[in-house]
């Protein structure tokens with residue numbers, strides 16, 4: 400069977416960029432540095448600049464198709480945002496990739512409004528997870544209120560002017576009651592989360608519904624070897640232990656009172672019992688559904704890029 404992807408090594412991918420747009424990433428690089436973003440200058444130039452250019456092609460053509468199709472159907476509809484899904488394991492770099500894309504896309508002509516939401520706000524609150532016996536499965540598809548997430552994405556995509564989403568706090572390790580983020584008519588929405596590429600569930604009568612991925616115009620899967628991702632997870636875990644976990648509101652505060660060795664063992668246990676199995680069972684199997692797969696090496700630099708051609 401023909402492969403629906405074209406697989407490019409970094410150098411060949413970088414050569415595709417249109418260099419007339421070089422000014423685009425100079426200002427962006429400065430701004431990303433200001434935000435403390437760890438993405439290397441080379442990755443912004445050689446990986447994210449061509450990706451942004453490809454996204455511009457998709458946006459222009461999707462916009463025209465929607466306009467022409469609505470004219471054909473005699474529909475007068477509000478302009479709807481272009482929705483990008485960013486998927487991948489815990490700690491693979493989804494937030495970082497999403498933030499870089501947000502900054503690059505914002506700098507396009509016309510300065511589009513680019514909003515970013517993470518799906519963790521749609522996790523069930525801990526109380527509900529406990530009731531369902533899922534507290535040890537945070538991040539697995541069943542730990543989310545999938546109906547609410549689907550409604551959120553459908554509303555934004557339908558052009559509803561103001562749509563709100565709940566907020567998750569990593570500090571408190573739970574949904575924050577009465578806090579919301581509001582998405583107001585963006586030109587582009589980036590939806591980042593572990594499970595955004597999950598296909599629709601099939602009910603007991605064999606009927607498949609719709610899934611959030613049905614509303615995406617472009618999807619990115621951030622990929623790496625599990626051993627590298629686990630290292631990044633543990634590095635971040637130990638960094639947080641030296642900083643955010645010290646806060647008295649932090650759920651993980653007691654981890655600051657144990658030895659480094661015990662803390663590494665605890666982080667490793669979280670990986671081996673929750674995030675690793677979730678990667679293997681639920682997240683990695685959705686990789687081939689993405690429009691673009693960015694494969695990172697041990698130093699976080701992107702080594703190969705696969706783009707759907709069919």
Ligand SMILES: Nc1ncnc2c1ncn2[C@@H]1O[C@H](COP(=O)(O)OP(=O)(O)O)[C@@H](O)[C@H]1O
Nearest residue numbers: 437438439489490491492493494495631635699
């Ligand atoms: N390009 C990069 N260079 C260096 N470190 C990175 C890079 N991308 C991500 N990281 C680091 O890896 C860890 C995980 O990244 P993050 O974007 O938070 O992942 P996710 O959102 O998938 O959990 C963080 O500590 C982050 O600073």
Ligand SMILES: CC(C)(COP(=O)(O)O)[C@@H](O)C(=O)NCCC(=O)O
Nearest residue numbers: 489517518519537538592593669673
């Ligand atoms: C909050 C997350 C489930 C990620 O959510 P996402 O925004 O990707 O939907 C994950 O980062 C996480 O904290 N997992 C929990 C593992 C644990 O129980 O510690």
